[in-house]
Amino acid sequence: MKKINMFFDIEKEEKWLNEQLEKGYRCKNISGFGVYTFQESNERYVVRLDYQDYLTKKKFQEYKAIYEDFGWAHIAGWRSGGIQYWQKQKGGQSEIFSDxxxxxxxxxxxxxxxxxxxxxxxxxxxxxxxxxxxxxxxxxxxxxxxxxxxxxxxxxxxxxxxxxxxxxxxxxxxxxxxxxxxxxxxxxx
Amino acid sequence: MKHKLLPLSETMHYILLALREPLHGYAVMQKIEKMSNSTVILAAGTLYGAIENLNKHGWIEAVGNAGRRKIYMITTEGEEILKVEQERLKHILSLYESGDFNEEN
Known part of the structure:
Protein backbone atom coordinates (compact mmCIF):
# COMPACT_ATOMS: atom_id res chain seq x y z
CA MET A 1 0.00 0.00 0.00
CA LYS A 2 1.30 3.42 -0.92
CA LYS A 3 0.29 6.67 0.68
CA ILE A 4 1.27 10.16 -0.32
CA ASN A 5 1.64 12.86 2.26
CA MET A 6 3.67 15.96 2.90
CA PHE A 7 4.90 17.21 6.25
CA PHE A 8 6.67 20.31 7.41
CA ASP A 9 6.70 19.19 11.01
CA ILE A 10 8.86 16.22 11.98
CA GLU A 11 6.77 15.39 15.06
CA LYS A 12 3.51 15.38 13.12
CA GLU A 13 5.15 13.10 10.57
CA GLU A 14 6.25 10.67 13.29
CA LYS A 15 2.76 10.69 14.79
CA TRP A 16 1.09 10.06 11.43
CA LEU A 17 3.49 7.20 10.63
CA ASN A 18 2.78 5.51 13.96
CA GLU A 19 -0.96 5.87 13.38
CA GLN A 20 -0.54 3.91 10.14
CA LEU A 21 1.51 1.22 11.91
CA GLU A 22 -1.19 0.93 14.59
CA LYS A 23 -3.55 -0.26 11.83
CA GLY A 24 -1.38 -3.32 11.32
CA TYR A 25 1.29 -2.20 8.89
CA ARG A 26 5.01 -1.82 8.80
CA CYS A 27 6.74 0.85 6.80
CA LYS A 28 8.83 -0.49 3.91
CA ASN A 29 10.10 2.58 2.20
CA ILE A 30 9.92 6.37 2.25
CA SER A 31 10.89 8.30 -0.85
CA GLY A 32 11.98 11.89 -0.88
CA PHE A 33 8.78 12.91 -2.67
CA GLY A 34 6.43 12.01 0.15
CA VAL A 35 5.58 8.49 -1.02
CA TYR A 36 5.28 6.15 1.96
CA THR A 37 5.14 2.40 1.23
CA PHE A 38 3.50 0.13 3.82
CA GLN A 39 3.10 -3.62 4.08
CA GLU A 40 0.57 -5.54 6.15
CA SER A 41 2.09 -7.22 9.14
CA ASN A 42 1.01 -9.39 12.07
CA GLU A 43 3.70 -7.86 14.27
CA ARG A 44 3.33 -4.40 15.73
CA TYR A 45 5.98 -1.84 14.85
CA VAL A 46 6.96 1.61 16.03
CA VAL A 47 8.71 4.37 14.06
CA ARG A 48 10.97 7.08 15.49
CA LEU A 49 12.39 10.06 13.61
CA ASP A 50 15.82 11.46 14.39
CA TYR A 51 17.50 14.45 12.79
CA GLN A 52 21.21 14.44 12.00
CA ASP A 53 23.41 16.93 10.19
CA TYR A 54 26.01 15.78 7.66
CA LEU A 55 27.95 12.77 8.97
CA THR A 56 31.22 11.39 7.61
CA LYS A 57 31.05 7.90 6.16
CA LYS A 58 32.58 6.40 9.31
CA LYS A 59 30.33 8.36 11.67
CA PHE A 60 27.23 7.39 9.71
CA GLN A 61 28.25 3.72 9.87
CA GLU A 62 28.79 3.96 13.60
CA TYR A 63 25.50 5.81 14.04
CA LYS A 64 23.61 3.11 12.15
CA ALA A 65 25.51 0.25 13.84
CA ILE A 66 24.49 1.43 17.32
CA TYR A 67 20.82 1.85 16.38
CA GLU A 68 20.78 -1.53 14.63
CA ASP A 69 22.28 -3.21 17.71
CA PHE A 70 19.28 -1.89 19.63
CA GLY A 71 16.93 -3.52 17.10
CA TRP A 72 16.14 -0.48 14.96
CA ALA A 73 16.02 -0.81 11.17
CA HIS A 74 16.98 2.21 9.07
CA ILE A 75 14.10 2.87 6.64
CA ALA A 76 15.31 6.09 5.08
CA GLY A 77 17.63 9.04 5.58
CA TRP A 78 20.67 10.53 3.87
CA ARG A 79 24.19 10.67 5.21
CA SER A 80 24.37 14.24 3.91
CA GLY A 81 21.90 15.30 6.59
CA GLY A 82 18.19 15.29 7.30
CA ILE A 83 15.56 13.12 8.92
CA GLN A 84 16.61 9.58 9.82
CA TYR A 85 13.69 7.12 9.92
CA TRP A 86 13.99 4.20 12.34
CA GLN A 87 11.58 1.30 12.79
CA LYS A 88 11.49 -1.45 15.39
CA GLN A 89 9.14 -4.16 16.60
CA LYS A 90 7.16 -3.06 19.62
CA GLY A 91 8.32 -4.22 23.01
CA GLY A 92 11.18 -3.21 25.27
CA GLN A 93 12.70 0.24 24.75
CA SER A 94 10.58 1.87 22.06
CA GLU A 95 12.09 5.35 22.37
CA ILE A 96 15.34 6.55 20.80
CA PHE A 97 16.00 9.09 23.54
CA SER A 98 15.95 8.09 27.20
CA ASP A 99 17.03 11.28 28.97
CA MET B 1 33.49 28.34 34.66
CA LYS B 2 32.33 24.82 35.30
CA HIS B 3 32.48 22.37 32.41
CA LYS B 4 29.16 22.22 30.57
CA LEU B 5 28.79 18.48 31.18
CA LEU B 6 29.23 18.90 34.96
CA PRO B 7 27.69 17.82 37.20
CA LEU B 8 27.39 14.62 35.20
CA SER B 9 23.93 13.53 34.15
CA GLU B 10 22.89 10.06 35.25
CA THR B 11 23.47 8.78 31.69
CA MET B 12 26.98 10.25 31.41
CA HIS B 13 27.86 9.07 34.90
CA TYR B 14 26.88 5.48 34.22
CA ILE B 15 28.65 5.43 30.83
CA LEU B 16 31.93 6.66 32.31
CA LEU B 17 31.69 4.12 35.11
CA ALA B 18 30.86 1.31 32.66
CA LEU B 19 33.76 2.22 30.38
CA ARG B 20 36.41 1.55 33.04
CA GLU B 21 36.61 -1.64 30.98
CA PRO B 22 36.66 -1.55 27.13
CA LEU B 23 33.18 -2.09 25.65
CA HIS B 24 31.21 -1.41 22.47
CA GLY B 25 28.02 0.64 22.53
CA TYR B 26 25.42 -2.06 22.97
CA ALA B 27 27.47 -3.77 25.70
CA VAL B 28 27.61 -0.42 27.53
CA MET B 29 23.81 -0.33 27.58
CA GLN B 30 23.62 -3.94 28.84
CA LYS B 31 26.19 -3.34 31.55
CA ILE B 32 24.39 -0.20 32.71
CA GLU B 33 21.12 -2.10 32.86
CA LYS B 34 22.78 -4.54 35.29
CA MET B 35 24.69 -1.87 37.24
CA SER B 36 21.51 0.11 37.83
CA ASN B 37 19.32 -2.89 38.70
CA SER B 38 17.32 -2.23 35.51
CA THR B 39 16.42 1.33 36.49
CA VAL B 40 18.50 2.93 33.69
CA ILE B 41 17.84 1.51 30.24
CA LEU B 42 19.55 3.68 27.65
CA ALA B 43 17.95 4.27 24.27
CA ALA B 44 19.97 4.10 21.04
CA GLY B 45 20.01 7.82 20.24
CA THR B 46 20.88 8.78 23.79
CA LEU B 47 23.80 6.34 23.88
CA TYR B 48 25.07 7.44 20.45
CA GLY B 49 24.92 11.13 21.39
CA ALA B 50 26.54 10.57 24.79
CA ILE B 51 29.41 8.56 23.30
CA GLU B 52 29.92 11.32 20.69
CA ASN B 53 29.93 13.95 23.38
CA LEU B 54 32.26 12.16 25.80
CA ASN B 55 34.62 11.30 22.94
CA LYS B 56 34.63 14.92 21.76
CA HIS B 57 35.67 16.08 25.23
CA GLY B 58 38.38 13.43 25.42
CA TRP B 59 36.87 11.66 28.42
CA ILE B 60 36.57 8.38 26.52
CA GLU B 61 38.39 7.15 23.40
CA ALA B 62 38.05 4.45 20.74
CA VAL B 63 40.47 1.64 21.49
CA GLY B 64 39.58 -0.82 18.72
CA ASN B 65 36.88 -2.46 16.65
CA ALA B 66 34.78 -5.58 16.98
CA GLY B 67 33.45 -6.07 13.46
CA ARG B 68 31.70 -2.79 12.61
CA ARG B 69 31.28 -1.87 16.27
CA LYS B 70 33.69 0.54 17.85
CA ILE B 71 35.12 -0.25 21.28
CA TYR B 72 35.53 2.59 23.75
CA MET B 73 37.29 3.06 27.06
CA ILE B 74 37.65 5.84 29.62
CA THR B 75 40.73 8.12 29.37
CA THR B 76 42.89 9.50 32.20
CA GLU B 77 41.00 12.76 31.85
CA GLY B 78 37.75 10.86 32.20
CA GLU B 79 39.03 9.16 35.35
CA GLU B 80 39.81 12.58 36.80
CA ILE B 81 36.28 13.75 36.07
CA LEU B 82 34.98 10.70 37.94
CA LYS B 83 37.18 11.62 40.93
CA VAL B 84 35.79 15.15 40.99
CA GLU B 85 32.26 13.76 40.83
CA GLN B 86 33.03 11.22 43.53
CA GLU B 87 34.15 14.00 45.88
CA ARG B 88 31.03 16.01 45.12
CA LEU B 89 28.75 13.05 45.77
CA LYS B 90 30.65 12.06 48.93
CA HIS B 91 30.09 15.53 50.29
CA ILE B 92 26.39 15.39 49.51
CA LEU B 93 26.17 11.94 51.12
CA SER B 94 27.89 13.27 54.23
CA LEU B 95 25.22 15.96 54.43
CA TYR B 96 22.55 13.26 54.28
CA GLU B 97 24.26 11.33 57.06
CA SER B 98 25.21 14.14 59.43
CA GLY B 99 21.68 15.40 59.52
CA ASP B 100 22.76 18.92 60.53
CA PHE B 101 24.10 21.78 58.47
CA ASN B 102 26.72 23.38 60.76
CA GLU B 103 28.76 25.64 58.57
CA GLU B 104 32.41 24.90 59.17
CA ASN B 105 34.02 27.77 57.33
Whole structure:
Protein backbone atom coordinates (compact mmCIF):
# COMPACT_ATOMS: atom_id res chain seq x y z
CA MET A 1 0.00 0.00 0.00
CA LYS A 2 1.30 3.42 -0.92
CA LYS A 3 0.29 6.67 0.68
CA ILE A 4 1.27 10.16 -0.32
CA ASN A 5 1.64 12.86 2.26
CA MET A 6 3.67 15.96 2.90
CA PHE A 7 4.90 17.21 6.25
CA PHE A 8 6.67 20.31 7.41
CA ASP A 9 6.70 19.19 11.01
CA ILE A 10 8.86 16.22 11.98
CA GLU A 11 6.77 15.39 15.06
CA LYS A 12 3.51 15.38 13.12
CA GLU A 13 5.15 13.10 10.57
CA GLU A 14 6.25 10.67 13.29
CA LYS A 15 2.76 10.69 14.79
CA TRP A 16 1.09 10.06 11.43
CA LEU A 17 3.49 7.20 10.63
CA ASN A 18 2.78 5.51 13.96
CA GLU A 19 -0.96 5.87 13.38
CA GLN A 20 -0.54 3.91 10.14
CA LEU A 21 1.51 1.22 11.91
CA GLU A 22 -1.19 0.93 14.59
CA LYS A 23 -3.55 -0.26 11.83
CA GLY A 24 -1.38 -3.32 11.32
CA TYR A 25 1.29 -2.20 8.89
CA ARG A 26 5.01 -1.82 8.80
CA CYS A 27 6.74 0.85 6.80
CA LYS A 28 8.83 -0.49 3.91
CA ASN A 29 10.10 2.58 2.20
CA ILE A 30 9.92 6.37 2.25
CA SER A 31 10.89 8.30 -0.85
CA GLY A 32 11.98 11.89 -0.88
CA PHE A 33 8.78 12.91 -2.67
CA GLY A 34 6.43 12.01 0.15
CA VAL A 35 5.58 8.49 -1.02
CA TYR A 36 5.28 6.15 1.96
CA THR A 37 5.14 2.40 1.23
CA PHE A 38 3.50 0.13 3.82
CA GLN A 39 3.10 -3.62 4.08
CA GLU A 40 0.57 -5.54 6.15
CA SER A 41 2.09 -7.22 9.14
CA ASN A 42 1.01 -9.39 12.07
CA GLU A 43 3.70 -7.86 14.27
CA ARG A 44 3.33 -4.40 15.73
CA TYR A 45 5.98 -1.84 14.85
CA VAL A 46 6.96 1.61 16.03
CA VAL A 47 8.71 4.37 14.06
CA ARG A 48 10.97 7.08 15.49
CA LEU A 49 12.39 10.06 13.61
CA ASP A 50 15.82 11.46 14.39
CA TYR A 51 17.50 14.45 12.79
CA GLN A 52 21.21 14.44 12.00
CA ASP A 53 23.41 16.93 10.19
CA TYR A 54 26.01 15.78 7.66
CA LEU A 55 27.95 12.77 8.97
CA THR A 56 31.22 11.39 7.61
CA LYS A 57 31.05 7.90 6.16
CA LYS A 58 32.58 6.40 9.31
CA LYS A 59 30.33 8.36 11.67
CA PHE A 60 27.23 7.39 9.71
CA GLN A 61 28.25 3.72 9.87
CA GLU A 62 28.79 3.96 13.60
CA TYR A 63 25.50 5.81 14.04
CA LYS A 64 23.61 3.11 12.15
CA ALA A 65 25.51 0.25 13.84
CA ILE A 66 24.49 1.43 17.32
CA TYR A 67 20.82 1.85 16.38
CA GLU A 68 20.78 -1.53 14.63
CA ASP A 69 22.28 -3.21 17.71
CA PHE A 70 19.28 -1.89 19.63
CA GLY A 71 16.93 -3.52 17.10
CA TRP A 72 16.14 -0.48 14.96
CA ALA A 73 16.02 -0.81 11.17
CA HIS A 74 16.98 2.21 9.07
CA ILE A 75 14.10 2.87 6.64
CA ALA A 76 15.31 6.09 5.08
CA GLY A 77 17.63 9.04 5.58
CA TRP A 78 20.67 10.53 3.87
CA ARG A 79 24.19 10.67 5.21
CA SER A 80 24.37 14.24 3.91
CA GLY A 81 21.90 15.30 6.59
CA GLY A 82 18.19 15.29 7.30
CA ILE A 83 15.56 13.12 8.92
CA GLN A 84 16.61 9.58 9.82
CA TYR A 85 13.69 7.12 9.92
CA TRP A 86 13.99 4.20 12.34
CA GLN A 87 11.58 1.30 12.79
CA LYS A 88 11.49 -1.45 15.39
CA GLN A 89 9.14 -4.16 16.60
CA LYS A 90 7.16 -3.06 19.62
CA GLY A 91 8.32 -4.22 23.01
CA GLY A 92 11.18 -3.21 25.27
CA GLN A 93 12.70 0.24 24.75
CA SER A 94 10.58 1.87 22.06
CA GLU A 95 12.09 5.35 22.37
CA ILE A 96 15.34 6.55 20.80
CA PHE A 97 16.00 9.09 23.54
CA SER A 98 15.95 8.09 27.20
CA ASP A 99 17.03 11.28 28.97
CA UNK A 100 16.37 15.02 28.89
CA UNK A 101 19.86 15.94 27.75
CA UNK A 102 19.67 13.90 24.53
CA UNK A 103 16.08 14.98 23.84
CA UNK A 104 17.15 18.61 24.27
CA UNK A 105 20.10 18.09 21.91
CA UNK A 106 17.70 16.66 19.34
CA UNK A 107 15.63 19.87 19.41
CA UNK A 108 18.86 21.86 19.21
CA UNK A 109 19.78 20.07 15.96
CA UNK A 110 16.28 20.81 14.61
CA UNK A 111 16.72 24.46 15.59
CA UNK A 112 19.97 24.93 13.71
CA UNK A 113 18.52 23.19 10.65
CA UNK A 114 15.47 25.48 10.58
CA UNK A 115 17.66 28.47 11.32
CA UNK A 116 19.84 28.04 8.21
CA UNK A 117 16.84 27.59 5.93
CA UNK A 118 15.20 30.63 7.51
CA UNK A 119 18.35 32.64 6.76
CA UNK A 120 18.39 31.34 3.18
CA UNK A 121 14.73 32.36 2.81
CA UNK A 122 15.43 35.85 4.15
CA UNK A 123 18.40 36.21 1.81
CA UNK A 124 16.33 35.18 -1.25
CA UNK A 125 13.57 37.50 -0.09
CA UNK A 126 16.04 40.38 0.03
CA UNK A 127 17.43 39.57 -3.43
CA UNK A 128 13.97 39.44 -5.01
CA UNK A 129 12.27 42.41 -3.44
CA UNK A 130 15.02 44.89 -2.74
CA UNK A 131 13.88 47.07 -5.63
CA UNK A 132 10.47 45.84 -6.73
CA UNK A 133 7.06 44.70 -5.62
CA UNK A 134 5.55 41.30 -6.22
CA UNK A 135 4.15 42.20 -9.68
CA UNK A 136 6.76 43.39 -12.15
CA UNK A 137 4.65 44.63 -15.13
CA UNK A 138 4.94 48.38 -15.30
CA UNK A 139 1.67 50.21 -14.93
CA UNK A 140 -0.24 46.98 -14.24
CA UNK A 141 -2.43 48.60 -11.63
CA UNK A 142 -3.34 51.47 -14.03
CA UNK A 143 -4.55 49.14 -16.82
CA UNK A 144 -8.27 48.81 -17.45
CA UNK A 145 -10.81 46.17 -18.39
CA UNK A 146 -9.79 42.95 -20.08
CA UNK A 147 -6.21 44.13 -20.58
CA UNK A 148 -5.80 44.40 -16.81
CA UNK A 149 -7.29 40.95 -16.18
CA UNK A 150 -5.22 39.33 -18.93
CA UNK A 151 -2.03 40.86 -17.62
CA UNK A 152 -2.90 39.97 -14.05
CA UNK A 153 -3.74 36.36 -14.88
CA UNK A 154 -0.64 36.06 -17.03
CA UNK A 155 1.66 37.28 -14.33
CA UNK A 156 0.15 35.59 -11.27
CA UNK A 157 1.91 32.20 -11.74
CA UNK A 158 5.22 34.03 -11.83
CA UNK A 159 4.25 35.94 -8.73
CA UNK A 160 3.56 32.64 -6.94
CA UNK A 161 7.01 31.44 -7.91
CA UNK A 162 8.55 34.71 -6.80
CA UNK A 163 6.80 34.54 -3.46
CA UNK A 164 8.52 31.23 -2.67
CA UNK A 165 10.97 32.94 -0.26
CA UNK A 166 8.01 34.28 1.74
CA UNK A 167 6.69 30.73 2.21
CA UNK A 168 10.17 29.60 3.15
CA UNK A 169 10.47 32.29 5.79
CA UNK A 170 7.05 31.48 7.28
CA UNK A 171 7.64 27.72 7.22
CA UNK A 172 11.13 27.64 8.67
CA UNK A 173 10.40 30.51 11.01
CA UNK A 174 7.55 28.47 12.48
CA UNK A 175 9.59 25.28 12.78
CA UNK A 176 12.48 27.19 14.35
CA UNK A 177 10.14 28.66 16.94
CA UNK A 178 8.56 25.27 17.69
CA UNK A 179 11.96 23.58 18.11
CA UNK A 180 13.12 26.46 20.31
CA UNK A 181 10.06 26.10 22.59
CA UNK A 182 10.69 22.37 23.00
CA UNK A 183 14.44 22.90 23.46
CA UNK A 184 13.97 25.36 26.30
CA UNK A 185 11.56 22.89 27.94
CA UNK A 186 14.25 20.20 28.06
CA UNK A 187 17.28 22.40 28.65
CA UNK A 188 18.43 22.26 32.30
CA UNK A 189 15.27 22.67 34.29
CA MET B 1 33.49 28.34 34.66
CA LYS B 2 32.33 24.82 35.30
CA HIS B 3 32.48 22.37 32.41
CA LYS B 4 29.16 22.22 30.57
CA LEU B 5 28.79 18.48 31.18
CA LEU B 6 29.23 18.90 34.96
CA PRO B 7 27.69 17.82 37.20
CA LEU B 8 27.39 14.62 35.20
CA SER B 9 23.93 13.53 34.15
CA GLU B 10 22.89 10.06 35.25
CA THR B 11 23.47 8.78 31.69
CA MET B 12 26.98 10.25 31.41
CA HIS B 13 27.86 9.07 34.90
CA TYR B 14 26.88 5.48 34.22
CA ILE B 15 28.65 5.43 30.83
CA LEU B 16 31.93 6.66 32.31
CA LEU B 17 31.69 4.12 35.11
CA ALA B 18 30.86 1.31 32.66
CA LEU B 19 33.76 2.22 30.38
CA ARG B 20 36.41 1.55 33.04
CA GLU B 21 36.61 -1.64 30.98
CA PRO B 22 36.66 -1.55 27.13
CA LEU B 23 33.18 -2.09 25.65
CA HIS B 24 31.21 -1.41 22.47
CA GLY B 25 28.02 0.64 22.53
CA TYR B 26 25.42 -2.06 22.97
CA ALA B 27 27.47 -3.77 25.70
CA VAL B 28 27.61 -0.42 27.53
CA MET B 29 23.81 -0.33 27.58
CA GLN B 30 23.62 -3.94 28.84
CA LYS B 31 26.19 -3.34 31.55
CA ILE B 32 24.39 -0.20 32.71
CA GLU B 33 21.12 -2.10 32.86
CA LYS B 34 22.78 -4.54 35.29
CA MET B 35 24.69 -1.87 37.24
CA SER B 36 21.51 0.11 37.83
CA ASN B 37 19.32 -2.89 38.70
CA SER B 38 17.32 -2.23 35.51
CA THR B 39 16.42 1.33 36.49
CA VAL B 40 18.50 2.93 33.69
CA ILE B 41 17.84 1.51 30.24
CA LEU B 42 19.55 3.68 27.65
CA ALA B 43 17.95 4.27 24.27
CA ALA B 44 19.97 4.10 21.04
CA GLY B 45 20.01 7.82 20.24
CA THR B 46 20.88 8.78 23.79
CA LEU B 47 23.80 6.34 23.88
CA TYR B 48 25.07 7.44 20.45
CA GLY B 49 24.92 11.13 21.39
CA ALA B 50 26.54 10.57 24.79
CA ILE B 51 29.41 8.56 23.30
CA GLU B 52 29.92 11.32 20.69
CA ASN B 53 29.93 13.95 23.38
CA LEU B 54 32.26 12.16 25.80
CA ASN B 55 34.62 11.30 22.94
CA LYS B 56 34.63 14.92 21.76
CA HIS B 57 35.67 16.08 25.23
CA GLY B 58 38.38 13.43 25.42
CA TRP B 59 36.87 11.66 28.42
CA ILE B 60 36.57 8.38 26.52
CA GLU B 61 38.39 7.15 23.40
CA ALA B 62 38.05 4.45 20.74
CA VAL B 63 40.47 1.64 21.49
CA GLY B 64 39.58 -0.82 18.72
CA ASN B 65 36.88 -2.46 16.65
CA ALA B 66 34.78 -5.58 16.98
CA GLY B 67 33.45 -6.07 13.46
CA ARG B 68 31.70 -2.79 12.61
CA ARG B 69 31.28 -1.87 16.27
CA LYS B 70 33.69 0.54 17.85
CA ILE B 71 35.12 -0.25 21.28
CA TYR B 72 35.53 2.59 23.75
CA MET B 73 37.29 3.06 27.06
CA ILE B 74 37.65 5.84 29.62
CA THR B 75 40.73 8.12 29.37
CA THR B 76 42.89 9.50 32.20
CA GLU B 77 41.00 12.76 31.85
CA GLY B 78 37.75 10.86 32.20
CA GLU B 79 39.03 9.16 35.35
CA GLU B 80 39.81 12.58 36.80
CA ILE B 81 36.28 13.75 36.07
CA LEU B 82 34.98 10.70 37.94
CA LYS B 83 37.18 11.62 40.93
CA VAL B 84 35.79 15.15 40.99
CA GLU B 85 32.26 13.76 40.83
CA GLN B 86 33.03 11.22 43.53
CA GLU B 87 34.15 14.00 45.88
CA ARG B 88 31.03 16.01 45.12
CA LEU B 89 28.75 13.05 45.77
CA LYS B 90 30.65 12.06 48.93
CA HIS B 91 30.09 15.53 50.29
CA ILE B 92 26.39 15.39 49.51
CA LEU B 93 26.17 11.94 51.12
CA SER B 94 27.89 13.27 54.23
CA LEU B 95 25.22 15.96 54.43
CA TYR B 96 22.55 13.26 54.28
CA GLU B 97 24.26 11.33 57.06
CA SER B 98 25.21 14.14 59.43
CA GLY B 99 21.68 15.40 59.52
CA ASP B 100 22.76 18.92 60.53
CA PHE B 101 24.10 21.78 58.47
CA ASN B 102 26.72 23.38 60.76
CA GLU B 103 28.76 25.64 58.57
CA GLU B 104 32.41 24.90 59.17
CA ASN B 105 34.02 27.77 57.33
Missing amino acids: RQSKGNYYKRLMSYSFWFLMLGLFLYYLMYKDSGLYLTEGLWDMEGTLFWKALIFETPFVLLRSFPIFMVILFGTSFYKAYRKYSMYKDS
